[in-house]
Amino acid sequence: MKIPAVKGTRDLYPDLLAPIRRIFDVWRAVSIRHGFEEFEGPTLEYLDLYREKSGDELVGQLYRLTDSGGRELALRPEMTPTLARMVAAQISSLPKPIKWFSIPTLFRGENVQRGRLREFYQWNVDVIGAADVVADAEVILVGVEALREMGLREADFAVHISNRRMIAAMLQAAGIAPERLSGAYALMDKSGKLEAAEFDRRWDAAYGAHLPSARLRALLASTDLNGLEREMRRIAGGSKHADAAAELEAAVAETARLMAILSDFGITEYCKLDLRVVRGLAYYTGPVFEFYDRSEKERAICGGGRYDDLLGKLGKSREPAVGFGMGDVVLALLLEEKSLRGPARRTAGVYVIDADPAARPIVHRVVAALRRAGLCADFGYAAQPIGKQLKSADKKGARFAVILGIDPADAGRVRIRDMAGGHERDATLANLLEDPKKMIGIDT
Structure with a gap:
């Protein structure tokens, strides 16, 4: 019923x-x-x-x-x-x-x-x-x-x-x-x-x-x-x-x-x-x-x-x-x-993505570090192709995507993508974990 x-x-x-x-x-x-x-x-x-x-x-x-x-x-x-x-x-x-x-x-x-x-x-x-x-x-x-x-x-x-x-x-x-x-x-x-x-x-x-x-x-x-x-x-x-x-x-x-x-x-x-x-x-x-x-x-x-x-x-x-x-x-x-209603939903802030399933443990580590730094961070539970993960980031309103596992030969390299403009830059995993806000370029 x-x-x-x-x-x-x-x-x-x-x-x-x-x-x-x-x-x-x-x-x-x-x-x-x-x-x-x-x-x-x-x-x-x-x-x-x-x-x-x-x-x-x-x-x-x-x-x-x-x-x-x-x-x-x-x-x-x-x-x-x-x-x-x-x-x-x-x-x-x-x-x-x-x-x-x-x-x-x-x-x-x-x-x-x-x-x-x-x-x-x-x-x-x-x-x-x-x-x-x-x-x-x-x-x-x-x-x-x-x-x-x-x-x-x-x-x-x-x-x-x-x-x-x-x-x-x-x-x-x-x-x-x-x-x-x-x-x-x-x-x-x-x-x-x-x-x-x-x-x-x-x-x-x-x-x-x-x-x-x-x-x-x-x-x-x-x-x-x-x-x-x-x-x-x-x-x-x-x-x-x-x-x-x-x-x-x-x-x-x-x-x-x-x-x-x-x-x-x-x-x-x-x-x-x-x-x-x-x-x-x-x-x-x-x-x-x-x-x-x-x-x-x-x-x-x-x-x-x-x-x-x-x-x-x-x-x-x-x-x-x-x-x-x-x-x-x-x-x-x-x-x-008056078109003053504001955004339909709160943004995820940062969405963490793995380009290689082997990077999943690092995804968990990075998400935890971002959250402890005061950032709003999210990730997908199931393993998916990188394209679908980027679509999920977009649907959740993420401002940035952090992509891990982009180079299997260099696990310490991450890619940070601006979801609005599509611009990308690389950083080291160590620097990201040490100062997430500075490396991503986001304050909240």
């Missing part, structure tokens, strides 16, 4: 995995360069961790199971609750700010479509213990630098920035009760996915008495922070909620400072104000952002924001926190469309 891969998962053969590993390499290098440490957590968590922390939509996408002891578990759909749980457990002993990153496998039971799978990798970058928005700016900077290092530029992607505090204050100033905000966020998060008429119908039915959809749309479309602040003040000006008006002023100032720091970092050209970004997860409390590609498809590459209350719900103390998650699926598609 033929059993296929589970829908929404991938069989990653070497040629498919290689460009994903390249993405991982950039993610890891950029994280470390910006002072972040790598961590990992369990793939399985208790279901209650997500019931309480992640919001209804994500909980509905969980892969759930019950263990032999009757405990309800779930495959992790995101990493932030795990991070928060781990940090809360040792908060008193961890030096702050905590700057961690991870590249976990995640699982979500959502509709499978191009760019959206049920099992995927995600790069998570978080700062815990820093209340200042300079931390928000730095995690945005990390995301931008990673995409730039992969070859993407200003014409390829943009960072859309908003602020949950600002939106919450605006909605409360308009008269929407705090307990109804989560529903408003969820609907606003769908504004780009719903037809305009359908969004207006749903919004006006639920919240139109306080803030008509037409006025909401005008606010969300604004990209000028000063003009947006004036319009929001008009809403708050007639409000009985003085606390909402004060919160609105603070949130606008916070957003303005965030944009100023991003300018200091030199990435203003990538960033824009976009109040349509609210993020669907329940735990966000301040600035939020999403990275989008600038094509007509306008796909989300990355999303994150500030979640200052989450650790307090899992531990004894409240700790400010901010971070993002960037999945590999949409990013890989974008890189492929």
Whole structure:
């Protein structure tokens, strides 16, 4: 019986995995360069961790199971609750700010479509213990630098920035009760996915008495922070909620400072104000952002924001926190469309060949020496004509071939062939074994 891969998962053969590993390499290098440490957590968590922390939509996408002891578990759909749980457990002993990153496998039971799978990798970058928005700016900077290092530029992607505090204050100033905000966020998060008429119908039915959809749309479309602040003040000006008006002023100032720091970092050209970004997860409390590609498809590459209350719900103390998650699926598609996917497979570096079967023992010796010198080296297991061995070297992407046994009368002579240009030169076996990198002319 033929059993296929589970829908929404991938069989990653070497040629498919290689460009994903390249993405991982950039993610890891950029994280470390910006002072972040790598961590990992369990793939399985208790279901209650997500019931309480992640919001209804994500909980509905969980892969759930019950263990032999009757405990309800779930495959992790995101990493932030795990991070928060781990940090809360040792908060008193961890030096702050905590700057961690991870590249976990995640699982979500959502509709499978191009760019959206049920099992995927995600790069998570978080700062815990820093209340200042300079931390928000730095995690945005990390995301931008990673995409730039992969070859993407200003014409390829943009960072859309908003602020949950600002939106919450605006909605409360308009008269929407705090307990109804989560529903408003969820609907606003769908504004780009719903037809305009359908969004207006749903919004006006639920919240139109306080803030008509037409006025909401005008606010969300604004990209000028000063003009947006004036319009929001008009809403708050007639409000009985003085606390909402004060919160609105603070949130606008916070957003303005965030944009100023991003300018200091030199990435203003990538960033824009976009109040349509609210993020669907329940735990966000301040600035939020999403990275989008600038094509007509306008796909989300990355999303994150500030979640200052989450650790307090899992531990004894409240700790400010901010971070993002960037999945590999949409990013890989974008890189492929921009011809930035990278090589299909890693090269063998050096392929060792015997021109005479009697040289097989020397092949084994040379391969071992090359590998000990830090070179990537390979060879064929079965005895074959030299032509077939050269074809194998080419298929494996070898940069050089080392050919042994070219002269039965001189076992100490080897030939080094540049596979790209076909140029050949001879060397002694003794020199090759003494300094493989120098003799071959390769550093890695």
